[in-house]
Amino acid sequence: MTTSEIMNEQKPDTGIKLTEQQLRARRARxxxxxxxxxxxxxxxxxxxxxxxxxxxxxxL
Amino acid sequence: MSVTASNVEPGVSIAGxxxxxxxxxxxxxxxxxxxxxxxxxIAPGHLHPVIGLTAxxxxxxxxxxxxxxxxxxxxDIDARMARTSARPIPAGRLAPGEALAxxxxxxxxxxxVLGLLVNVIAAALLAVTIAFYVVVYTMWxxxxxxxNIVIGxxxxxxPPMIGWAAASGSLAIExxxxxxxxxxxxxxxxxxxxxxxxxxxxxxxxPMLPVVAGERETRRQILxxxxxxxxxxxxxxxxxxxxxxxxxxxxxxxxxxxxLALRLRGEARGHAASKQxxxxxxxxxxLLFAMLLVDRVSAELFGRFAA
Numbered sequence: 417m418t419t420s421e422i423m424n425e426q427k428p429d430t431g432i433k434l435t436e437q438q439l440r441a442r443r444a445r446x447x448x449x450x451x452x453x454x455x456x457x458x459x460x461x462x463x464x465x466x467x468x469x470x471x472x473x474x475x476l
Numbered sequence: 477m478s479v480t481a482s483n484v485e486p487g488v489s490i491a492g493x494x495x496x497x498x499x500x501x502x503x504x505x506x507x508x509x510x511x512x513x514x515x516x517x518i519a520p521g522h523l524h525p526v527i528g529l530t531a532x533x534x535x536x537x538x539x540x541x542x543x544x545x546x547x548x549x550x551x552d553i554d555a556r557m558a559r560t561s562a563r564p565i566p567a568g569r570l571a572p573g574e575a576l577a578x579x580x581x582x583x584x585x586x587x588x589v590l591g592l593l594v595n596v597i598a599a600a601l602l603a604v605t606i607a608f609y610v611v612v613y614t615m616w617x618x619x620x621x622x623x624n625i626v627i628g629x630x631x632x633x634x635p636p637m638i639g640w641a642a643a644s645g646s647l648a649i650e651x652x653x654x655x656x657x658x659x660x661x662x663x664x665x666x667x668x669x670x671x672x673x674x675x676x677x678x679x680x681x682x683p684m685l686p687v688v689a690g691e692r693e694t695r696r697q698i699l700x701x702x703x704x705x706x707x708x709x710x711x712x713x714x715x716x717x718x719x720x721x722x723x724x725x726x727x728x729x730x731x732x733x734x735x736l737a738l739r740l741r742g743e744a745r746g747h748a749a750s751k752q753x754x755x756x757x758x759x760x761x762x763l764l765f766a767m768l769l770v771d772r773v774s775a776e777l778f779g780r781f782a783a
Contacts, residue, residue, distance in 0.1 A: 441489060441490045444493050445489075445496075466526045467527070
């Protein structure tokens with residue numbers, strides 16, 4: 417068997433098939449996580465502006 | 477990826493964003509945020525609105541985390557109760573592991589962000605609240621004693637103290653009084669509910685007071701706690717950090733609560749009085765905290781006009 421024949425050989429199907437519903441739900445979850453993380457970044461940015469650059473330097 | 481019908485993975489989640497939001501118990505969360513907001517607003521000192529909003533977001537997320545962890549642990553009993561069987565885990569829309577991961581992540585984020593951006597005392601109180609609700613109430617007391625909601629009520633009573641600590645960086649007698657109001661409000665509120673859900677709780681094996689001690693004893697204890705609650709509700713006025721309008725509402729509301737508890741004590745059959753007590757208890761607590769809010773805002777406004 418040549419190298420190209422080996423490379424072209426089909427691998428057995430072992431992957432997971434997601435249903436339409438699962439794909440939609442995963443996409444919605446991914447967007448929600450992205451929005452949450454974006455909001456967290458913006459929150460830290462704004463609070464840094466409010467408290468000044470020494471946001472982490474303060475008495476307990 | 478090449479796929480066939482034979483390797484479809486049934487375990488992949490179909491949970492949507494709404495299911496995760498439901499895990500956070502939005503109705504409980506709204507009450508937590510409201511009472512925390514009042515604690516934050518009546519505290520002395522000036523707090524930048526952005527920091528105040530950050531504190532409220534963290535408290536809301538922390539409450540949501542506690543709700544998610546509660547639903548993770550209680551999925552088995554939730555499935556046996558009519559009131560809770562449609563929740564995301566018993567309904568099969570969300571796997572228990574997903575709820576656990578979600579709850580732990582939110583709990584960690586809410587506490588750390590509150591500590592970093594607001595202050596450590598508020599963060600510590602939030603951590604205690606979450607831990608108390610999940611470990612002490614959900615995992616320990618709820619299934620083992622009829623005093624579950626009495627002691628566990630401390631978790632629901634802490635948010636005004638967190639709000640106060642977020643604003644002032646310290647604690648004082650005022651937020652402790654607010655804590656006591658919610659603490660003594662919880663038993664009449666939940667026992668009134670459990671009186672007309674007794675069969676549900678019995679089926680789930682939860683030792684709520686009506687299940688263990690009977691309806692008569694539950695009604696007696698509702699009255700006892702209401703008799704402690706009513707004067708406590710007036711305490712902010714008597715201690716001088718709420719004005720006359722608050723005092724009037726607190727006295728009238730407390731009297732109505734006692735009247736309802738007495739009526740409930742005398743109820744021979746049916747659950748009309750317990751449903752009324754449950755409904756009014758929510759209104760009563762809301763009015764007390766709303767009046768504190770009105771009191772504070774009007775004081776600010778009049779202060780400005782006077783100046």
